[in-house]
Amino acid sequence: MAVPSSGSISLLGICREKQNDDYTDTTAIQGGAGGNVVGGNGTISLESCATSGGNHAPQVVMEATNTNSLLHPNSSTPHGMSEFYGYDHDITSSGTWYHSSFYRSAGVSGTGGNANNWTHTSKANACAASNGPGTCAQILYQGTLGNGSVIYWAFNACSGHDGPMPGANRWLRIDSVANAGGTSGCGGQYSGTTASTIDKVMQVNNSGVVSNYQSCTPARVAIPVYSTHSGKAVLACGQPTDTNWYFPSVSISVNDQVYTAATGTSTPSAGNYGNCVICSVGDDTTARFTVNNSGVVTSVNSC
Amino acid sequence: MKIDENKIKEHSGVSFSVTKTEGISKIDFGHGKSIENVDYYGKVFLGDCDPCKKIKALYNDFTFNKILIGGLGLGLLPQYAKSVKNCSVIDVIENNQELIDYVDYLESPINIIKGDALSYTPSKKYDLILIDLWWEEKDVTQEIQDNIKNNYNSYLEDNGKIMIPLLEKEIK
Numbered sequence: 001m002a003v004p005s006s007g008s009i010s011l012l013g014i015c016r017e018k019q020n021d022d023y024t025d026t027t028a029i030q031g032g033a034g035g036n037v038v039g040g041n042g043t044i045s046l047e048s049c050a051t052s053g054g055n056h057a058p059q060v061v062m063e064a065t066n067t068n069s070l071l072h073p074n075s076s077t078p079h080g081m082s083e084f085y086g087y088d089h090d091i092t093s094s095g096t097w098y099h100s101s102f103y104r105s106a107g108v109s110g111t112g113g114n115a116n117n118w119t120h121t122s123k124a125n126a127c128a129a130s131n132g133p134g135t136c137a138q139i140l141y142q143g144t145l146g147n148g149s150v151i152y153w154a155f156n157a158c159s160g161h162d163g164p165m166p167g168a169n170r171w172l173r174i175d176s177v178a179n180a181g182g183t184s185g186c187g188g189q190y191s192g193t194t195a196s197t198i199d200k201v202m203q204v205n206n207s208g209v210v211s212n213y214q215s216c217t218p219a220r221v222a223i224p225v226y227s228t229h230s231g232k233a234v235l236a237c238g239q240p241t242d243t244n245w246y247f248p249s250v251s252i253s254v255n256d257q258v259y260t261a262a263t264g265t266s267t268p269s270a271g272n273y274g275n276c277v278i279c280s281v282g283d284d285t286t287a288r289f290t291v292n293n294s295g296v297v298t299s300v301n302s303c
Numbered sequence: 304m305k306i307d308e309n310k311i312k313e314h315s316g317v318s319f320s321v322t323k324t325e326g327i328s329k330i331d332f333g334h335g336k337s338i339e340n341v342d343y344y345g346k347v348f349l350g351d352c353d354p355c356k357k358i359k360a361l362y363n364d365f366t367f368n369k370i371l372i373g374g375l376g377l378g379l380l381p382q383y384a385k386s387v388k389n390c391s392v393i394d395v396i397e398n399n400q401e402l403i404d405y406v407d408y409l410e411s412p413i414n415i416i417k418g419d420a421l422s423y424t425p426s427k428k429y430d431l432i433l434i435d436l437w438w439e440e441k442d443v444t445q446e447i448q449d450n451i452k453n454n455y456n457s458y459l460e461d462n463g464k465i466m467i468p469l470l471e472k473e474i475k
Contacts, residue, residue: 229335231335231336231337231338231438232338232438232469233439233440233469234347234348234355234358234468234469234471235343235344235347237347237352237354237355237358238343238346238347238352238353238354238355239343270335271335284353284354285354286354286356302356302357303354303355303356303357303358
């Protein structure tokens with residue numbers, strides 16, 4: 001657990017973060033010189049935490065500050081405990097930090113206790129939302145966003161963040177940095193979110209960890225099909241494909257929703273149809289599938 | 304090999320109808336169960352469709368001269384067996400008298416026999432017994448397959464086969 005992002009913090013906790021990788025780890029602190037700090041020799045100070053203390057024996061020699069942590073103290077005087085807000089000593093990734101806007105569910109007035117207003121009760125609600133944050137609020141992440149990533153949040157801040165978003169497994173939908181709310185003016189030390197993340201939705205748990213990362217609009221992959229219904233399914237084999245239909249992925253599966261247009265506005269009639277695999281329209285079908293009245297695949301077979 | 308369109312008449316009967324659209328006949332048994340007069344019906348079911356690997360595999364290293372077909376339809380399978388496979392014996396079992404009366408355009412050696420293909424007792428042996436009675440795979444239960452095997456197994460020539468092309472399967 002990193003140093004808290006706000007509120008009261010203790011010098012001992014900062015020291016534990018530096019030496020034990022956890023602000024709350026009460027294991028006796030072992031310094032680089034001078035023995036155990038707690039119950040042993042050596043002392044700690046804000047200076048030793050910020051500079052590693054090597055020049056000020058008998059202060060404990062601390063590990064070097066991990067600058068991979070977006071929030072980390074500088075080594076310049078005067079030192080301040082507030083410089084340690086959000087410091088995560090054992091963070092390993094050095095990936096780029098990105099910031100983005102999002103679609104809120106209600107007025108955003110800060111971070112603490114306000115997460116529900118940043119997020120939504122369902123994917124459907126998140127995807128239907130149209131209002132940006134409306135104030136200088138942004139979400140942050142590091143590296144490539146996906147399942148397992150950690151979402152951080154920041155309010156009225158152009159550097160650092162307010163810690164992982166306590167998302168309560170609600171749904172968050174990302175928008176471009178340029179969305180209303182001034183996040184583009186809060187660029188600070190972050191890069192703008194990548195185009196591929198815009199309009200993505202995800203669930204965020206109380207530790208900010210992402211799951212169910214996906215698009216609001218399901219992907220549609222064009223697959224060449226023989227679009228004439230075959231009274232007997234096996235007769236859909238070996239037929240020339242004559243158009244593309246659209247599927248969730250390149251591999252057709254039972255329960256896939258099929259569309260006859262890329263816009264997803266029309267579905268095929270119930271029946272037996274053929275498709276080819278890694279091919280072009282005009283090639284012969286090498287597989288077949290059956291759809292019901294809703295255009296949902298009910299069976300799939302190779303030819 | 305499809306049927307010569309000039310031989311197919313439009314028909315509106317009790318158990319089926321035949322219509323022509325853009326010169327292609329279609330026999331319709333209702334509820335979306337229809338067959339068009341097209342080349343590929345016989346080509347697929349009798350193993351000449353290259354992309355149809357499952358059915359084609361059934362015919363690997365297998366030749367046939369005497370064939371019994373269960374189910375008549377438009378007569379596409381017996382016509383293909385005659386014209387493309389050059390079979391010398393082509394018997395067809397069909398229990399729909401209206402259909403037997405309608406399909407009057409098939410010529411020797413095609414021989415249509417009125418009877419139930421699931422219980423018919425042949426009077427001779429065949430190289431291939433091909434049963435094509437159903438529209439949906441789920442309709443061909445294991446019990447039906449077992450009955451077909453029991454009914455016809457002793458009427459196969461050496462190395463003869465019983466096939467259900469709808470299932471892309473040989474009954475052994």
